Amino acid sequence: xxxxxxxxxxxxxxxxxRMTPAQRLEKAFELSDFTRELFYVGLRKRFPDVSEQELHxxxxxxxxxxxxxxx
Amino acid sequence: xxxxxxxxxxxxxxxxxxxxxxxxGSLVSSLQGNPRATHDIDLVVALTLTGxxxxxxxxxxxxxxxxxxxxxxxxxxxxxxxxLDADTGDKVDFWLLTDDEFDQNRFARKVVExxxxxxxxxxxxxxxxxxxxxxxxxxxxxxxxxxxxxSVYELQFSSLDQTYLDAWAEKLGVSELLAxxxxxxxxx
Numbered sequence: 674x675x676x677x678x679x680x681x682x683x684x685x686x687x688x689x690x691r692m693t694p695a696q697r698l699e700k701a702f703e704l705s706d707f708t709r710e711l712f713y714v715g716l717r718k719r720f721p722d723v724s725e726q727e728l729h730x731x732x733x734x735x736x737x738x739x740x741x742x743x744x
Numbered sequence: 745x746x747x748x749x750x751x752x753x754x755x756x757x758x759x760x761x762x763x764x765x766x767x768x769g770s771l772v773s774s775l776q777g778n779p780r781a782t783h784d785i786d787l788v789v790a791l792t793l794t795g796x797x798x799x800x801x802x803x804x805x806x807x808x809x810x811x812x813x814x815x816x817x818x819x820x821x822x823x824x825x826x827x828l829d830a831d832t833g834d835k836v837d838f839w840l841l842t843d844d845e846f847d848q849n850r851f852a853r854k855v856v857e858x859x860x861x862x863x864x865x866x867x868x869x870x871x872x873x874x875x876x877x878x879x880x881x882x883x884x885x886x887x888x889x890x891x892x893x894x895s896v897y898e899l900q901f902s903s904l905d906q907t908y909l910d911a912w913a914e915k916l917g918v919s920e921l922l923a924x925x926x927x928x929x930x931x932x
Binding site for chain 2: 678680681684685688689692697700701703704705707708709710711712714715716718719731735736738739
């Protein structure tokens with residue numbers, strides 16, 4: 674059950690349908706890139722004193738936990 | 745235009761029009777916890793009819809889809825409307841700030857984060873957790889929301905105000921879910 678009502682959902686689907694499969698995939702990559710950038714900003718704030726290498730290690734450990742359970 | 749550019753443009757318009765806002769949702773949990781891609785930019789806005797006119801004028805068709813009537817109805821009903829980028833499918837959900845005690849409280853506590861030179865007002869980690877638990881409860885136990893919460897809890901654990909979390913979880917009826925988060929979390 675989705676408690677959020679979704680105004681313009683049909684319009685949104687229409688926009689996505691107009692895009693080519695390649696454009697949709699490119700968009701998925703871009704969205705993924707942006708959230709990963711946000712993630713690194715947050716990690717740096719959380720661990721201000723660790724080296725880049727250590728931050729990268731922490732990030733990889735966290736990213737390893739990110740997977741869908743519905744693949 | 746990328747999602748990031750749309751976010752920057754929307755924030756620029758809101759700031760320019762003096763409309764207070766707070767980003768919430770999965771973009772914020774991506775910064776405070778683990779990343780999860782989403783088409784939606786979620787913003788809580790303190791919007792009036794005057795401010796609405798400014799927003800509507802800045803996002804004209806055909807590039808954008810923003811229904812003026814929906815905006816005015818959302819303001820009257822204090823619920824939500826959205827803005828669609830018709831080229832990229834990116835979407836901004838504008839949630840009207842309500843008089844609800846939690847809504848007012850989390851909005852008043854918002855923080856400013858610098859993301860690649862962009863100053864973004866966003867919810868504090870405790871409020872990100874509580875709101876996602878609320879959505880999770882309302883959706884009959886959304887695993888997606890729950891995983892977002894768990895990641896924020898784990899990463900922000902050392903600075904979380906646990907007393908605040910407990911008090912609001914009780915008020916919002918999500919204490920059991922919070923207990924489950926604590927049980928499953930492996931704090932950093």
